Amino acid sequence: MIKVDNIRKRFGEEEILKGITTTFDKGKTNLIIGQSGSGKTVLLKCLIGLFQPEEGLIYFEDKILQEMNEEEHRVLREDLGMLFQGGALFDSMTIEENVMFPLRMFTTQKKSEMLERVNEVLKRVNLENVNKKYPAEISGGMQKRVSIARAIVNNPKYLFCDEPNSGLDPKTAIVIDNLIQEITHEYNITTIVVTHDMNSVMEIGEKIVFLKNGTLVWQGTNEEIFKTDNEDVTSFVYSSDLFKKIRDIQIKEQ
Template identity: 55%
Template sequence: MIRCENIFKSFDETEVLKDISIVFESGKNNLIIGKSGAGKTVLLKILVGLLNPTSGKIWYDGHDFTSLNHKELQKLRNEVGMLFQGSALFDSMTVEENIRFPMDMFTKKTKKEKKNRVNYCLERVNLEGINDQFPSEISGGMQKRVGIARSIVMEPNYLFCDEPNSGLDPKTSIVIDELISNITYDDNITTIINTHDMNSVLEIGDNINLLHNGKLAWQGTKSEVLKSQSEELVDFIFASPFLKKLRGQAIDEL
């Protein structure tokens, strides 16, 4: 579990985050949604320690993340997996080398142990046998799955996903959502997903947090989205007349 308490963030005179308090639960798909400029990326960077909050606290399962020293912070970061928006694979490395990279950097595992772990992670994302291929030789969806495999290779307790479905077709996006969701449930990971994908919101959104103008405007679950009267949520999710019509039909059927 990760808990944010009264997070504020300013850049010079501009206040980007305003009193954000959220609990991200273990074993759940915790989503952060909102329009561009709402503060999602800044919040994600603060959660992983790339930015410091102007004020406020972040707790990782009882540990005050904002007050850890360098050694403690490095230890905790070994428990964090990150899936980047563009997969961020190394073009000059094979799939196996990309997935193995965190273990090469931060563990003393034997070559055999690393190989076994790589193969296990490839199996988890349904990509067995592509160890020796390069990123340029596989599709964008497969690259994203390799990114997921690398993000879980260190057996993280916390998984951060930045726009995991960016640039993917709808069918592949569903596959990625299911993989992330299944891994979250199976391994009881605290998963935080920054997304614009409404399919993700409505399919895997266990806990949904809407940011609007730097504030937490709405919280709820996927089952509560269609019934919500939040003006900010309705404006964000049902922006088009077609989607607003679908929402009206869904409410009539409740």
């Protein structure tokens, strides 16, 4: 479980996060949604320690991120898995080396044991026979899956995903979404996904946090989001023609 308590973050004069308080549940896929510029990625980067919030506290279970010493930070980072928007695979390394990287850095396993684990997670993300290829030699969807494999190879407690579907076709996007949800349940981890893709909201949003201009304006489940009266949320949800048509059909049927 991750809890954020009154997080504020500024860049210069501009306040990007204006006192956000919420909880991200363990064993669930938690989604942070909102329009571009709403502060989703900034919140995510505060959670993973890439940005330091000016105010507020972040709790990982019962420990406060800002009060951790260097050793506690190191231990926490070993428990974090991150899927970046572009995959962020190391392009000078093969797929196998990329996935093996966290094991090489943080474990004392033998190479054969590491290879076994790498093959296991690559199989889990439905990728085989790509071990010796370089990231540039595989498709965007495959890169995302390799990135997921790298994120889970060291059995993390927390998985963070920044726009996992960006740049993917709808079918591949669903595959990635389902994979994230399956892994979340299988490993019982706290997963936080930043997205503005409504398909993801429908597919995997077990808890949804909606941000607008750096403020949390709504939170709930993927069933509740279609029933809410909150105008900010409804204007976001029904901004696409497809969802508008679905809503119209539902209204007619009623």
